[in-house]
Amino acid sequence: MSGTFLYEGKTKIVELSEDGQSVILTFKDDITAGDGAKHDVLTSKGQFCSETTARLMHYLNTKGVYTMFINYIPPNKIRARKLKMIPLEVIVRFKKAGSFVRRYGGTEGEDLPEALVEFTYKSDAMHDPLMCVEHLEVLGILDRENAVKIINQAKQAANFLKEFFSLHGFELWDIKFEYGFDEAGNICLGDEISPDTMRLRKAGEIFDKDIYRRDLGNPMEKYEVVLNLCRSILL
Known part of the structure; x- marks a missing residue:
């Protein structure tokens, strides 16, 4: 096809x-x-x-x-x-990890007091700079009303996924979403949800792209584990 x-x-x-x-x-x-x-x-x-x-x-x-x-x-x-994608990565964090620790300190895996949403501008050349809502407005990327909608929708989606994985004994540390506008102008979750876009742990084991980032071997064995548990969701 x-x-x-x-x-x-x-x-x-x-x-x-x-x-x-x-x-x-x-x-x-x-x-x-x-x-x-x-x-x-x-x-x-x-x-x-x-x-x-x-x-x-x-x-x-x-x-x-x-x-x-x-x-x-x-x-x-x-x-x-079909979506008109917004050039942002929307990261929902439940724990301190990755770039958050590098920016603000703390211990990898330490709980945040509540779910935190971060926006980064989607640009490899600029290394995905962190953006606040005022940046989005001033640069014409997104208005405040839609930014707030995305924050709320991202938290809702992340919490549903956190609950799903917890039923299987996994901890969702953080997850990256991307959003776009559909043809009617509605905000819609797009792109991908996979071990490439989240940090997922179980009993100290890594089941996400950090295996690749840290040169810990071929991550496909762990990706397959995640897929198999997702097969409990019938299509």
Whole structure:
């Protein structure tokens, strides 16, 4: 299945579907870190991340969260709503980790008193700088009303996923979302939900892209574990 090519990113190809009413996302086997400075191709990664995304977005849809997901096309494609993507990464943090610790100190894995939402500008060249709501307004990226909507929607989606993973004995430390506007101007959760976009831990073990970032081996074994638990969500 293929359509009209629209865009190719580091880990996905986006095509306009044959009917022109949706897009097809093809998940590649590429994995990157350090704003693309580190790059490898890992067998099955596209399949694991696409199916995990499909099942978790379907789960969120059943909870009333509006996502891009329409249907899963095995092994590594998703049919999704057409969105005008907002050039932001929206990070929901439950614990201190990664760049948060580098910026503000603290201990990796330390609880935050409440869920924290951060915006970063999506630019490898600028290393995804942190932005406040005033930045979004002044630079014309997003108005305050929609920024607040995204904060609330991101917290809601992250809490649903945190609850889901906790039922399986996993801790969701943080998660990165991306949002866009659908053709009616509604904010919609897009892009991907997978071990590439979250920190997920269980009994001290890492089940996310930190395995790759830290050169701890091939992360695909752990990605497959996450996919298998997500298969409890029926499509």
